[in-house]
Amino acid sequence: MTAQNVIHVQGLEKSYKQLQVLRGVDFDVARGSIFALLGSNGAGKTTVVKILSTLLKADAGTASVNGLDVATHPANVRESISLTGQFAAVDEILSGRENLVLVARLRHLKDPGKIADDLLERFSLTDAGARKVSTYSGGMRRRLDIAMSLIGNPPVIFLDEPTTGLDPQARIEVWQAVKELAGRGTTVLLTTQYLDEAEQLADRIAILHEGRIIVNGTLTELKQLLPPAKVEYVEKQPTLEDVFLTLVGANGKNSHDRNAGTDA
Template structure:
């Protein structure tokens, strides 16, 4: 899958947030949040449930007004230039926003038409190809797996080539193989020049994807940096010899295979299953 480069006209950071605050009655959700996101990078906003991640994304995507502070997206103020912000972004929420009655291709054509783009059919076919959904394109989205549905959702978000995309918990509820598929799609977005801000509560997801990671806790950014910088916050590791045991992830992909059934006989990795069965019996 190859995703073409996105053209960014603006200068400076893609996203700038200063002193952002938001409360719901007596509950203070954001308490002075500050961060910047470089253009063409993947920025992970990491935090537990209720930390304020989705609230921050809603403010940045003009769905919610902040109580205090400022935020600029693609150079536009989210409070006073909301229309310009919306033209610069796309948002994929926690749940895939696909119409299950329509086919994958019909979902893409619909969004392209809503954006008043020329040749919506050609746009849909190109995105199906780029996200490895061509064979499933004529099937109803209701028949898609979780990973396929999420990839379709991200593909719909790319229609119109927005320079900035927000992914709110992009792999929540997905199985391990589907998560890897989505991770690959996100990486290729950044390689094509798209700025990605993703929220996640999965530590390994932030570690795998992000150029920079900000940890949001109780409404505040408590640390912000690259993975290498964050690791330096801990004492130096002691070097010890430890025999490495396979992780559950190693076992899972050894059993199912990294790319699934290669020869179409439904039994791509008999040897792995045999070895696993044999080891569990002994």
Template sequence: MTTEPAIRVQGVTKSFKEVQVLRGVDFDVAAGTIFALLGSNGAGKTTLVRILSTLLKADAGTATVNGHDVAAKTAEVRESISLTGQFAAVDEVLTGRENLILVARLRHLPNPGAIADELLARFSLTDAGKRKAATYSGGMRRRLDIAMSLIGDPPVVFLDEPTTGLDPQARIEVWQTVKQLAGQGTTVLLTTQYLDEAEQLADRIAILHEGTIIQNGTLSELKQLLPPATVEYVEKQPSLEDVFLALVGDSSRKDT
């Protein structure tokens, strides 16, 4: 028996007047995995996420999320997902805890305070929970934004360019958060234009170029598309990330 994919996209097209943005996109995302949609600006990544999250209708093709057709079962799809856009959508006037409580109340969930406290602890924000979100660093705001999107335990999460505009340390914080999500069984579809981000996070990577998927596979499968490398002895030099972490210390999860 085969397990139905958490996300299935078949032949999806979308045009805006004369501009054809998506030209027949196909891919599956297995449940509980991180799938990176990698492409440059204008490749169609955000358009595809908007279609999958029922914010936009495709011109042709089909897509299902958590077993629900995105065109015919919009309510069921919206109950199954969360969407985090390119910029954090937190209310800066409220504290971190108040932001979480507000969303829990809007979703009519019992014990919103307990939900907020659990998520603050889960995302290493407990000490900052009583501070206004306006005082948070970029990484903390993004972690709070993702925490807000997880209220109600959606099985599928869309992260559209989640580290846009973040500094290197904040990016690492978000990467750790995304890995935690998948480790707890959440399906994550991540759009990015950063090669290192896809390499660090994704179980599978699809390269979207000029509106179509030109390659789709694991990192090792994609690397095999290139000719074998010549093996030579080279002294390993530290990467920029190694230098950065050595200088700033292992403080990427602290609320500073």
């Protein structure tokens, strides 16, 4: 592993009885980048994340995070990572701020209140900080979940299908939060089955299929695998996403609601 690569995976194999899930997986993730592991359900994405986060042992191959072997130094690896699973691990009875304070206290950090307030502001949740999480939208819960995973400033974060089950607007909110993570220097390994998600977020994309990485590169490099596009003049129609966001607005209120009451 070179100094600029934070995650190094080589020859990773994992089987469950007769089912061979990983068949020799290799990839590297550069520091401060977003790396997308793209694949359909059952491709082995979550298995890779579980091995890298020390929740599962590989049958063969090696994997290291922050220069630490996940098999021989699991405790040290866990100190330098954070894992956000497919479902938000938040306490709905508590408020958003109370969730953050609780995690900061569990990690024995100084001034947990300030840590919570800073993260609420960073993830645009300050106005909702005092509300119970049970009142949050799906996007707000996921943003809070990611904020909780950043307590202690881990240099590496694993996001396992972070937008599963979210509506289009909530997905965009999470995308913005993930981009900000990398912008602040956090290394992000993202698993997803959504092509547009990988296209929007990732610096590099690896496609995992039947337990193997079949391609690994930047979006530009992957597009070069296909014949060049033909130049045609067509009428540009708005996408469904354009229509949805125009109607509901960035803050969830449609243009009619925003303009209501302006006529004297």
